Amino acid sequence: MINPKSMIVSTGSAVPEKVLTNHDFEKMVDTSDEWIRTRTGIEKRHIAAEDELTSDLATEAAKKAMQEADVSPEELDYIILATITPDVGFPSTACFVQKNLGAVNATAMDISAACTGFIYGLELADTLITVNKAKTILVIGAETLSKVTDYTDRATCVLFGDGAGAAIVKPAENSRGILGTFTKSNGNLHYLLHIPGMGTKHLPTHETLDQHLHYIKMAGREVFKYAVTAMGDAAVKIIEDTGLKNDEIDLLIPHQANLRIIDATAKRVNIPSDRVFVNVNNYGNTSAASIPLALDEAIKTGKIHQGSTVVLVAFGAGFTWGSAAIKL
Numbered sequence: 195m196i197n198p199k200s201m202i203v204s205t206g207s208a209v210p211e212k213v214l215t216n217h218d219f220e221k222m223v224d225t226s227d228e229w230i231r232t233r234t235g236i237e238k239r240h241i242a243a244e245d246e247l248t249s250d251l252a253t254e255a256a257k258k259a260m261q262e263a264d265v266s267p268e269e270l271d272y273i274i275l276a277t278i279t280p281d282v283g284f285p286s287t288a289c290f291v292q293k294n295l296g297a298v299n300a301t302a303m304d305i306s307a308a309c310t311g312f313i314y315g316l317e318l319a320d321t322l323i324t325v326n327k328a329k330t331i332l333v334i335g336a337e338t339l340s341k342v343t344d345y346t347d348r349a350t351c352v353l354f355g356d357g358a359g360a361a362i363v364k365p366a367e368n369s370r371g372i373l374g375t376f377t378k379s380n381g382n383l384h385y386l387l388h389i390p391g392m393g394t395k396h397l398p399t400h401e402t403l404d405q406h407l408h409y410i411k412m413a414g415r416e417v418f419k420y421a422v423t424a425m426g427d428a429a430v431k432i433i434e435d436t437g438l439k440n441d442e443i444d445l446l447i448p449h450q451a452n453l454r455i456i457d458a459t460a461k462r463v464n465i466p467s468d469r470v471f472v473n474v475n476n477y478g479n480t481s482a483a484s485i486p487l488a489l490d491e492a493i494k495t496g497k498i499h500q501g502s503t504v505v506l507v508a509f510g511a512g513f514t515w516g517s518a519a520i521k522l
């Protein structure tokens with residue numbers, strides 16, 4: 195019997211108003227709705243306005259989660275923001291969210307773990323509550339990937355979208371809570387999915403801009419293979435570690451990058467499609483926002499509720515991967 199130390203008490207999410215459909219992409223690059231739909235499952239994605247920042251989406255999602263749990267800004271002990279599209283080089287985007295919220299008592303920090311970022315954040319929040327006796331933690335996954343997407347590269351531009359999801363994590367009560375987390379990374383494969391030019395290695399010059407080094411580069415087929423294996427492994431690992439039986443899992447929420455990867459992950463752990471959450475069709479791949487956006491939508495649409503058992507699993511650049519089992 196697991197005694198959870200921390201639990202998710204509320205969630206919130208936010209997406210930009212503007213939407214790009216597959217048909218919009220047919221006018222921009224050599225692609226088709228049919229190709230995008232059959233290869234990825236994506237139909238549309240939300241795109242931030244020019245002046246809409248990762249911190250804006252993160253703040254909106256955070257406010258909804260805080261309102262739902264009746265948490266005041268002053269109560270927040272930590273703000274953990276997972277993102278690979280920070281507003282600026284430094285300070286952290288979490289510090290901008292802290293300012294926006296007026297969370298004067300919080301320690302604010304970013305996590306860079308790409309699509310696995312929210313699970314890394316949950317693991318950290320769980321540890322801070324267990325070890326540091328923190329009482330109220332805001333964990334956010336937020337991205338404006340459209341700002342680092344190369345809209346001349348058909349192999350990547352159709353995949354990504356913008357959004358944010360947030361959760362309030364507090365000490366566990368009544369056997370509700372985070373039953374376990376698992377995280378892993380492999381830096382040897384950094385070059386298969388990356389932005390070469392947003393850091394100090396290639397400071398922006400006319401040359402780096404001409405070479406599109408400030409945009410996402412991905413070896414799609416290679417990443418696909420690793421993603422299928424790692425997401426399957428991570429899902430198996432957390433189910434084994436927590437001793438969950440198949441029929442105790444109410445919902446599997448995999449990272450929403452590609453419907454074929456989601457299906458392969460579900461098959462590996464033998465969860466039927468009616469217990470697998472999918473919204474990649476509406477949002478595309480929103481990296482760190484993907485899991486909390488899906489979790490919030492699953493709760494708000496009544497697919498899961500207090501007492502439901504949920505398995506989260508993700509894979510992303512780094513490579514990073516991980517999973518979590520939660521009793522809501």
Ligand code: UT7
Pocket residue numbers: 224225226229230233234309348349350352413414415416417418421451452455479481509510511
């Ligand atoms: O979130 C972090 C993890 N990221 C992922 O999990 C993404 C993993 N990768 C994928 O989801 C898939 O690899 C993609 C969706 C990116 C690509 O699907 P694929 O089945 O692996 O396609 P491919 O890259 O092998 O390309 C197949 C063909 C190629 O043409 P040829 O060489 O066979 O003539 C591509 O040039 O499809 C072509 N292609 C496109 N055609 C129309 C690539 N992108 C497009 C496009 N529209 N947008």
